[in-house]
Amino acid sequence: MKSIDEKLRPILSTVIHRNFGEQEFHQAVHEVLESLGRVISKHPEYADEALIERICEPERQIIFRVPWIDDQNDVQINRGFRVQFNSALGPYKGGLRFHPSVNVGIIKFLGFEQTFKNALTGLPIGGGKGGSDFNPRGRSDREIMRFCQSFMIELHRHVGEYVDVPAGDIGVGGREIGYMFGMYKRLTNRYEAGVLTGKGLSFGGSRARTEATGFGSAYFMRRMLGTRDQTFEGKRCVVSGSGNVAIYAMEKIVSFGGKVVACSDSDGYIVDETGIDLGLVKEIKEIRRERISEYPRLKGHGTYYIKDGSIWDVPCDVAMPSATQNELTGADAATLVKNGMVAICEGANMPCTPEAVHIFQESGVLFAPGKAANAGGVATSALEMQQNASRDSWSFEKTEERLAAIMHNIHDACAETAAEYGAPGNYVLGANITGFVRVAEAMRAMGVV
Ligand code: NDP
Numbered sequence: 001m002k003s004i005d006e007k008l009r010p011i012l013s014t015v016i017h018r019n020f021g022e023q024e025f026h027q028a029v030h031e032v033l034e035s036l037g038r039v040i041s042k043h044p045e046y047a048d049e050a051l052i053e054r055i056c057e058p059e060r061q062i063i064f065r066v067p068w069i070d071d072q073n074d075v076q077i078n079r080g081f082r083v084q085f086n087s088a089l090g091p092y093k094g095g096l097r098f099h100p101s102v103n104v105g106i107i108k109f110l111g112f113e114q115t116f117k118n119a120l121t122g123l124p125i126g127g128g129k130g131g132s133d134f135n136p137r138g139r140s141d142r143e144i145m146r147f148c149q150s151f152m153i154e155l156h157r158h159v160g161e162y163v164d165v166p167a168g169d170i171g172v173g174g175r176e177i178g179y180m181f182g183m184y185k186r187l188t189n190r191y192e193a194g195v196l197t198g199k200g201l202s203f204g205g206s207r208a209r210t211e212a213t214g215f216g217s218a219y220f221m222r223r224m225l226g227t228r229d230q231t232f233e234g235k236r237c238v239v240s241g242s243g244n245v246a247i248y249a250m251e252k253i254v255s256f257g258g259k260v261v262a263c264s265d266s267d268g269y270i271v272d273e274t275g276i277d278l279g280l281v282k283e284i285k286e287i288r289r290e291r292i293s294e295y296p297r298l299k300g301h302g303t304y305y306i307k308d309g310s311i312w313d314v315p316c317d318v319a320m321p322s323a324t325q326n327e328l329t330g331a332d333a334a335t336l337v338k339n340g341m342v343a344i345c346e347g348a349n350m351p352c353t354p355e356a357v358h359i360f361q362e363s364g365v366l367f368a369p370g371k372a373a374n375a376g377g378v379a380t381s382a383l384e385m386q387q388n389a390s391r392d393s394w395s396f397e398k399t400e401e402r403l404a405a406i407m408h409n410i411h412d413a414c415a416e417t418a419a420e421y422g423a424p425g426n427y428v429l430g431a432n433i434t435g436f437v438r439v440a441e442a443m444r445a446m447g448v449v
Pocket of ligand 1: 169171172240241242243244246264265267322325347348349377
């Protein structure tokens with residue numbers, strides 16, 4: 001609490017008290033409040049009419065039962081969530097996560113972060129998040145379909161093109177979005193393409209949406225490296241995860257001249273000093289849906305797999321944690337700094353613990369928080385909504401060009417705000433203040449609602 005302005009401490013106390021046990025949510029609020037002391041001393045009006053308290057309280061939280069029948073004909077029950085956090089800037093927008101660790105605290109932390117992230121894109125989208133404690137691992141395609149259909153039977157009452165527009169996240173990719181869209185269409189008897197993003201290209205999806213989060217993080221990193229006259233050229237890079245964000249971050253890093261030597265999944269990591277073969281990773285994770293441990297067996301010579309170890313032990317110049325929250329600890333951060341890492345960019349949401357972020361900031365390495373660096377996914381989702389609204393479909397090049405421009409704008413806005421508030425190079429502060437001010441301005445104009 002000490003790092004928070006004393007006027008804001010009661011707000012955090014209330015959040016902790018009111019959302020008992022929701023540690024990830026407390027952590028996310030704590031991190032944003034740390035940045036806001038400087039704002040309210042310059043603009044005390046932002047603390048009027050309990051504005052910050054209102055920003056910390058979701059507008060609506062929906063929790064529901066998701067019954068479905070597995071391949072053995074047994075009834076399974078999962079819990080579904082949708083947290084509609086803030087709609088000051090537009091319809092709620094944010095992904096759905098299917099993972100056994102999902103609970104209301106995790107969804108709230110993600111929805112809170114999403115509100116500021118979406119504001120950073122400069123596009124008209126509010127913040128929301130949802131998901132289920134359903135574990136897709138090992139489930140057949142039919143089971144996934146039945147689960148998605150049951151999930152949508154409840155969710156459809158709460159979403160819509162002008163209301164709330166979900167997308168993918170961990171465990172939810174194009175296949176799941178397709179099944180959910182199919183059920184939404186059937187239930188509503190409407191072809192409302194803009195109700196979900198991350199759709200397949202054959203039914204209203206946007207080119208470059210699949211690649212957008214990973215590509216966007218790499219664009220952000222390249223711009224950030226540029227502030228120190230550096231590039232990706234010849235840099236050793238480590239990217240955690242091997243899902244949607246990680247795969248396309250790696251792809252863009254390679255196109256920018258970097259060399260990715262390690263990636264992971266939730267069981268362990270692989271090292272390939274010749275450079276990770278992305279075609280093989282895609283085949284293992286996206287087509288065969290197998291474990292990353294298969295990689296050395298298929299690639300052979302010069303590669304290895306470490307089960308349960310920390311991928312951050314692999315020396316690198318650039319790191320991109322792109323798997324999940326709190327995956328990079330203070331000890332990992334110390335190792336990365338000791339090994340000479342120069343820059344780190346969060347591809348995932350809140351993958352670095354507060355201790356890790358503190359170590360990076362103290363050591364002077366470049367550090368980009370997820371709400372800025374991974375905003376390319378939701379930005380391209382908003383571009384998908386634009387294409388759906390105008391019944392249009394853009395080329396890959398046009399969409400990627402828009403994505404690159406948005407990422408550069410986010411980078412520059414964060415850097416300029418950090419400098420304006422007396423902390424040049426502090427992207428955490430820059431992102432939190434820029435996002436907050438945009439949401440706060442809209443909320444002030446709309447009165448107490
Ligand atoms: P995917 O499900 O496609 O991939 C997640 C990857 O992270 C997998 O390799 C998975 O391994 C690994 N992982 C998941 N949970 C854990 C864990 N507890 N410990 C270690 N590794 C784990 O998800 P995404 O790539 O879409 O999402 C990754 C991160 O990026 C998340 O934080 C998400 O919120 C964030 N994000 C995603 C966006 C998107 O557009 N998809 C947009 C912005 C942020 P395994 O295969 O073993 O499950």
